[in-house]
Amino acid sequence: MNYPFWVFDWNRVKDYQEKYPLSKEIFKYPLSLWYGKRNAKPIKGLAKSLKRLFKRSGNNMPVLVIYNMPNRDIGQYSKGGAKTHDEYIQFIKDFIEGIEDKSPIIIFEPDAIPHLTHMPKREAKNRIQLMKEAIDLLTTTNAIVYIDVGHSNWLVPDEVNYYLKRVSNPKVRGFSVNVSNYRTTEESVKWANKICELREDDYYVVDTSRNGNGPHGNEWCNPPGRALGEPPTCTTEQDKCDAFLWIKIPGESDGKGNGGPRAGRMWGEMAEELVRNTKWIKTSS
Secondary structure: OOOOEOOOOOHHHHHHHHHOHHHHHHHHOOOOEEEOOOOOOOOOOHHHHHHHHHHHHOOOEOEEEEOOOOOHHHHOOOOOOOOOHHHHHHHHHHHHHHHOOOOOEEEEOOOOOHHHHHOOHHHHHHHHHHHHHHHHHHOOOOOEEEEEOOOOOOOOHHHHHHHHHHHOOOOOOEEEEOOOOOOOHHHHHHHHHHHHHHOOOOEEEEEOOOOOOOOEOOEOOOOOOOOOOOOOEOOOOOOOEEEEEOOOOOOEOOOOOOOOOOOOOEOHHHHHHHHHOOOOOOOOO
């Protein structure tokens, strides 16, 4: 896979960039767009919004994250998502309507698979069925779909393979790793390659957005002292790794931990700290 990723216009955060000038370094690079609801209000105009996005992106490839699974984040900082099976499937159908004949990268439901290990059996079974149905619908399009499987300090490769067998299909490109986490690229690639040994037809992408300094122990919610990782690229020097991507937008909070705002909200001080700690970026402050 070798496509130019879309670096979109971030005018909507222009004031934010002026207040936190170092954050401008982040917005120079291709970033993902996340789709999912935070409250009980329905998502309106999704298909039209996606069509406008593709018109703006031209021949460049957007990276889209579907994050709307019922009982999302199993009630933790990023809780929310669709309320019912039917609501979720309608969301997927609206998404498909908006995609039309385009070929975006889709990161499917961060953490939904590893969270299965924390759920009652009946609830986990229902989620697996829902994921399977949604993925089968998404792969009727030209989208390049990666199913998220968490990070290298969560599930072992055999567990990942067990769940992917139940939700994936031959049209799925593969899986994503390290989304919104801090595991190093080296560790993430090593773990993902072990999964590929069990799944010979799969490829993967790695979220390198905030892994420049690796993890801070097992702390996942706004750990201090982190840095940006490798910039988004399709040149990974790994046969099975399609791309390094910035899936989590650097500077977005993980949740109300370590002084951060709610999950998904931009946190200027954290954004500037990430830039300041990044060795390959030269800053004057």
